[in-house]
Every structure is written in C-alpha cells, then in structure tokens.
Amino acid sequence: MVHQYKNNGYNIVLDVNSGAIHIVDDLVYDVIPLFETCTREEIISRLGQNYPEDEIIEGYEEVKTLVEQQQLFTEDEYENYMEQFKERPTVVKALCLHIAHDCNLACRYCFAQEGEYHGRKALMSYEAGKAALDFLIAESGNRRNLEVDFFGGEPLLNFEVVKKLVAYGREQEKLHNKNFRFTLTTNGVLLNDEIMEFANREMANVVLSIDGRKEVNDRMRPFRKGAGSYDLIVPKFQKFAESRNQEKYYVRGTFTHNNLDFSEDVLHLADLGFQQISVEPVVAKPTESYALQEEDLPKLFEEYDKLAVEMIKRWKENRGFHFFHFMIDLEGGPCVAKRLSGCGSGTEYLAVTPWGDLYPCHQFVGNEEFLMGNVTEGIKSKELQKEFKHCNVYAKEKCRNCFAKFYCSGGCAANSWNFHGSITDSYDIGCELQKKRIECAIMIKAALAEETEGTC
Amino acid sequence: MPEESNGVGRSPDGLPEEPNGVGRSPDGFCHETEEQKGRISMKHVKTLNTKRLQNTVKRGGCGECQTSCQSACKTSCTVGNQSCENK
Numbered sequence: 001m002v003h004q005y006k007n008n009g010y011n012i013v014l015d016v017n018s019g020a021i022h023i024v025d026d027l028v029y030d031v032i033p034l035f036e037t038c039t040r041e042e043i044i045s046r047l048g049q050n051y052p053e054d055e056i057i058e059g060y061e062e063v064k065t066l067v068e069q070q071q072l073f074t075e076d077e078y079e080n081y082m083e084q085f086k087e088r089p090t091v092v093k094a095l096c097l098h099i100a101h102d103c104n105l106a107c108r109y110c111f112a113q114e115g116e117y118h119g120r121k122a123l124m125s126y127e128a129g130k131a132a133l134d135f136l137i138a139e140s141g142n143r144r145n146l147e148v149d150f151f152g153g154e155p156l157l158n159f160e161v162v163k164k165l166v167a168y169g170r171e172q173e174k175l176h177n178k179n180f181r182f183t184l185t186t187n188g189v190l191l192n193d194e195i196m197e198f199a200n201r202e203m204a205n206v207v208l209s210i211d212g213r214k215e216v217n218d219r220m221r222p223f224r225k226g227a228g229s230y231d232l233i234v235p236k237f238q239k240f241a242e243s244r245n246q247e248k249y250y251v252r253g254t255f256t257h258n259n260l261d262f263s264e265d266v267l268h269l270a271d272l273g274f275q276q277i278s279v280e281p282v283v284a285k286p287t288e289s290y291a292l293q294e295e296d297l298p299k300l301f302e303e304y305d306k307l308a309v310e311m312i313k314r315w316k317e318n319r320g321f322h323f324f325h326f327m328i329d330l331e332g333g334p335c336v337a338k339r340l341s342g343c344g345s346g347t348e349y350l351a352v353t354p355w356g357d358l359y360p361c362h363q364f365v366g367n368e369e370f371l372m373g374n375v376t377e378g379i380k381s382k383e384l385q386k387e388f389k390h391c392n393v394y395a396k397e398k399c400r401n402c403f404a405k406f407y408c409s410g411g412c413a414a415n416s417w418n419f420h421g422s423i424t425d426s427y428d429i430g431c432e433l434q435k436k437r438i439e440c441a442i443m444i445k446a447a448l449a450e451e452t453e454g455t456c
Numbered sequence: 457m458p459e460e461s462n463g464v465g466r467s468p469d470g471l472p473e474e475p476n477g478v479g480r481s482p483d484g485f486c487h488e489t490e491e492q493k494g495r496i497s498m499k500h501v502k503t504l505n506t507k508r509l510q511n512t513v514k515r516g517g518c519g520e521c522q523t524s525c526q527s528a529c530k531t532s533c534t535v536g537n538q539s540c541e542n543k
Contacts, residue, residue: 021504028500062498070508077510094523111531143519145541147526183526207528250528278528324528327537330505334538337517339509342524342535349523361525406509407536415532430532438536445504 002073003403004032007443008309013072014442016403020071021330023446027051027059035063036073078336082394085340090389091141094344095132096351096362099124099162100153104189106224109254109282109290111363114224115153117353118366123158124354128375129165132352135375137176146173147204149183151351151362156190166202183207185252187221188233188240196240204248208237211253212265212279219258220290238273246275250324253279256290260299263307270314270321278324281433283415292429301436308440312447328407328441339393342409346372346388360388363414387423388413395424404435518542 001016011029013022024032030050034043044056051059066072101122103115115121136146148169150162162184169180181204188208199206210233211217218228241249251274255262262279269277281300284291292300307323314320343349346360353365356375364370373380393399393410411434415427520541524534 017509019505019507019509023502023504025500059500062500065498066501066503070510071503071506074508074510077513081513091519093519094526096525145520147523149526181522181526185530205527207530252528252530254531280529280531283531324537325532325534329537329539331507332540333507334521334535334540335512335517335542336509337512337519338521338538338540339535341517344523345525348519349525362530407534408532409535412532434532434534441537442504449502449504 001076001401001403002032004029005439007305007439008312008447010443010446012439012442012446014403015066015072015074016406017076017078018071018074019330019333019406020066020074021442021445022066022071023449025059027055028063031056031059031063032072035060035067078340079394081336082340082392085337085392086390088337088389089141090347090385091143092136092139092348092350093143093145094147094149094349095136096149096151096349097124097129097132097155097165098152098351098353098362098365099129099150099155099165100157101354102157103152103154103187104157104223105154105187105221105229107187107221109220109256109284109288111283112153112365122354124161124352126161126164128352128354128356129161130168131356131375133165133169133172133180135378137172137178139378140178144177145179145181147181147183149185151185154187154189155184156186156195159190159195163198166198170202181205185209187229188236189223189229191233191236191240196243199240200243206240206244206249207278208233208240208249208251209253210234210237210251210269211255212259212262213268216255216259216265217253220254220256234272241274241276248276250276250278252277252324254282255279256282256284257292257296258290260296261303262300263303263310266307266323267310275321276324277321280325281430283412283418283427283430285418294429297429297432300433304433304436304440308444312444312451315448316451325437326441326444328438328445330442330445336406339406339409341392343412345413346385346391360384361414363412364417391423396426397424398426398428398431402431402435404431404438407438408434 003014005012011024013024030047040060044053047056101116106114140146166182173180182202183205184199184203185207211220214230217230221229251269266277266279281292351359351362351365358372358374359365359370372384379385393405396410399405399410411426413423415430416425417423419427521538524538
C-alpha cells in the first residue's frame with residue numbers, strides 16, 4: 001500500500017508496509033500511481049504531454065529501483081503473523097492509578113465527570129495502592145520497566161498516598177529487579193515547591209493540564225464556583241517546566257468546537273516558554289455544544305497545517321518546541337508487535353479505581369460492563385481480556401486500507417466503544433485528525449531534513 | 457553509486473551529532489548519516505528513512521517501551537511516535 005500526498009510544497013510518498021518515506025518531484029509523483037498497472041511505454045505516453053520522454057524514463061527507473069530495494073509497493077507480511085501474535089502471552093506492564101476520584105476543578109469536557117467517573121468521590125488508600133503495585137509486579141513477567149501513572153480526578157488531592165506509594169515502589173523494585181517509571185497527571189492547582197521537588201526526583205514524566213489562551217482555558221477549566229484556573233496554574237507550570245530543564249513533561253490541553261483555531265493555543269503555550277506541548281481534540285458526545293463535528297474538519301486540518309509551518313519556522317530560528325502529535329520517530333520507532341497491539345488497553349495497560357477495581361483503561365472506568373477484576377484477586381473476566389488481546393488493526397475493517405494503521409495502531413478502543421458500541425470499530429473524526437497529524441509530522445521531517453542539507 | 461547527503465544527520469535544533477556519528481535531538485529521535493543508512497542517490501527521489509518495518513517482526517516485541525497513554529495522550533492512541541527501547 002502506498003499513500004502519496006502534497007503538503008507545504010513537498011510531494012510525499014509513504015510506503016505503508018515498510019514504513020519507508022520518500023520525497024519526490026512532480027514527475028515521480030505522477031509516475032507512482034501508474035507504476036503498478038501500466039507498462040513503461042504506457043506511462044511515457046500518458047505523461048508525455050507534461051514531461052520530456054528521457055525524464056520520464058529516468059523517473060520510471062528510479063521508482064523501479066525503489067521497488068527492487070523493497071522501499072515501495074512492499075507486501076503486507078504481517079497478516080500471516082497475526083495468528084501467532086494473537087496467542088502471545090500477555091503481561092501487565094502499566095497501571096493508571098486513579099489515586100483520587102475527586103477534583104478541585106470542574107472542567108466542562110471531563111470524561112471523568114469532574115473526577116467522579118459516574119460514581120462516588122473517593123481517595124485511594126495506601127493499602128489499595130500497595131496491592132495495585134504488588135499486582136503489577138506479580139503480573140509483569142520478565143518486563144523490567146513498569147509504568148505507574150498517578151491519575152484522577154486530581155491526584156494531588158491525595159499526595160500523601162502518592163508519596164508513600166512511590167517509596168513502596170522504590171523498595172519493591174530492588175527486590176524484584178524492576179524499574180518503576182512513575183508519572184503524574186495534574187491540573188496544577190495544588191502544585192507547590194515540595195511537590196515539584198518530589199516530582200523532579202521521582203517522576204519520569206509529568207503531564208500538566210492547561211488548554212492554552214486564558215479565555216480558552218478558563219471557559220472549559222473553571223473552579224467549581226466558576227472562576228478560571230489560568231492565572232493560578234501558569235506561573236507554577238512555568239516554574240515546574242524550568243525546574244525539569246524543559247524536558248520530561250508535557251503541558252497538555254484539549255481543544256473543542258469552541259476553539260477551532262487551536263493552533264493559537266499551542267503557540268500561546270510555546271510563547272509562555274513551554275517546549276513540550278500536547279493539545280488534543282476533545283472526545284465528547286456529538287450532542288454536546290463543545291463536541292467536534294464533521295464540518296469542523298476542514299478548519300482543523302488548516303490549523304494543523306498552519307501549526308506545522310510555524311513549527312518549522314521556529315525550529316529554523318532555534319526556538320523550536322515539540323508538539324506531541326507531530327512527533328514521529330522514522331528510524332527508531334516502535335516495532336511491528338507494538339504497532340499491531342496498539343495502546344495495550346485491557347492487556348498490558350489497566351486502570352485501577354480508588355478501591356482497587358480493574359478496568360481496561362482510564363476511559364472505561366465507571367462502565368460496569370468493562371469491570372475486569374480487582375488488584376487482590378487479579379483479572380477475573382478472561383473473556384474481556386481476550387477481547388482486548390485480539391483487538392488489533394487487522395480486526396478492524398476500517399483500518400485495513402488506511403495508510404495510518406501502523407501509526408495509530410487502530411486508534412483508541414474507548415473512543416470506538418463510545419461512538420459505535422464496539423472496540424473493533426473506530427471514532428471517525430478522530431481518524432481523520434490522526435491521518436492529518438501524521439501527514440504534517442512527516443512533512444516537518446522532510447522540511448527539517450532539507451534545511452540541514454549539505455551541512456552535515 | 458556515490459552516497460548522497462541530504463542532511464538528516466543533524467538534530468532539528470542544530471545540535472552537533474554524537475561522537476559515533478548518530479545525531480540525536482532532544483526528542484530522542486535518531487538521525488543517522490546517509491552513509492549509515494546505505495541510501496541510494498537519486499535525481500527525482502530523496503528517501504527520508506530506509507527502515508523496514510518487516511525486519512522488526514523477526515525481533516518480536518520486547519515490550520519494554522512506554523505505553524502510549526502514559527506519555528501524554530489519554531484520549532487518543534498515538535503509538536507511532538513512541539520510541540523503541542531496544543534499538
């Protein structure tokens with residue numbers, strides 16, 4: 001499968017099965033769609049009006065060389081691998097610990113219903129958290145790197161337990177030859193010097209929630225009484241990011257139908273000095289006023305294009321920043337096994353409620369249909385586990401002919417469930433945005449490669 | 457055929473390459489030289505990467521890499537931008 005597109009003056013050709021990416025001129029861009037179905041002579045005849053014959057032959061030969069080098073029109077060798085893949089032994093390697101089902105903000109788009117996940121307010125006890133870490137160690141097989149995200153609600157509402165659990169994890173990792181990578185997702189309201197110092201010592205990554213411009217952030221991320229959170233959190237986040245040497249963190253925002261010009265929010269965060277930025281599309285019921293609609297897509301595509309061009313400009317001026325969804329590792333990216341299995345929800349990644357129940361991921365928490373077990377008794381619903389284990393890009397009809405399938409790995413199971421009642425479907429607006437982001441990410445690589453041409 | 461340098465050997469921020477010739481930008485991305493990649497010089501085509509995903513099937517998945525939702529997303533699935541821990 002080959003995907004070709006034009007963006008920002010670049011003709012880009014992606015060979016989906018190998019992952020090879022080529023930047024081509026107009027001639028080769030026109031030869032490629034004809035290559036598999038036409039003879040050389042037919043191609044010369046069809047393109048003869050636009051290009052000289054000797055050039056067409058030259059371009060044709062270069063395409064042929066790419067095919068011979070297995071960098072174009074490569075076969076899908078993975079589907080046969082699927083049967084073996086589906087029977088892989090699974091281990092648990094990552095937990096999303098819902099350390100607090102409560103929040104000090106009342107974000108309007110919160111999938112956790114202001115932290116309570118359609119249930120009751122609760123804080124995780126140290127005992128329940130300890131049992132979760134013990135469960136993770138016991139279920140992790142020979143995986144050494146174990147990830148634990150302190151999530152909520154707002155995890156800093158239960159910071160004392162976070163501290164104790166980190167101490168327990170550090171003690172246990174030595175005994176079991178494991179390496180805990182703790183992360184923290186916070187709205188910043190309770191952030192202080194002590195917490196920053198602790199996080200800088202113990203947290204492999206921190207995710208700091210902020211939506212961008214003051215009016216955008218405050219509209220969707222108010223306190224319970226209605227006041228905005230921007231003025232309180234920005235100085236703290238700036239200090240925190242600096243104290244982490246501008247790495248191993250993300251400021252993370254959500255854009256909605258209310259701020260379709262979201263590139264301005266990303267750039268606002270960059271102008272505040274943040275260098276690690278993630279701003280994502282909201283996922284909401286179509287009936288919500290802030291939900292993204294299909295008719296928003298052209299504007300959103302335009303915004304991603306605009307952002308990509310501005311990012312290139314800033315990199316060239318040595319004031320670049322990273323945008324999570326434009327990051328793409330072309331040479332050292334994930335292996336096929338990872339790309340087929342996706343996020344690992346329900347198998348290697350699980351969410352734990354404050355009272356120790358297990359769900360496939362944080363987005364399923366509160367939906368009793370997806371209750372998988374608990375941290376003391378382990379996974380009880382083997383059927384559910386199997387269903388998630390078998391969920392991969394080949395199990396999804398919509399993904400089969402999609403060029404993005406090895407980048408998004410079939411997309412988010414929770415989004416698929418929320419929109420179609422099945423984890424093997426996909427959230428269509430999300431897919432369109434994902435494809436656009438991949439196109440932009442590759443274009444940025446092309447532009448930056450060109451920028452340094454001849455200098456290395 | 458002579459090797460071509462189309463210059464992805466430097467990090468986007470212009471940092472010099474590491475001593476072994478493999479440049480690594482602050483985002484952890486790898487930027488090998490053209491020579492290291494065995495790239496073929498072409499007039500109409502510049503290849504950005506020569507990775508063959510198929511080769512990673514043989515290695516299987518060690519599973520040590522980061523879970524995507526633990527990095528920053530939480531509401532979308534973004535696997536392609538994760539880095540391999542076993543390069």
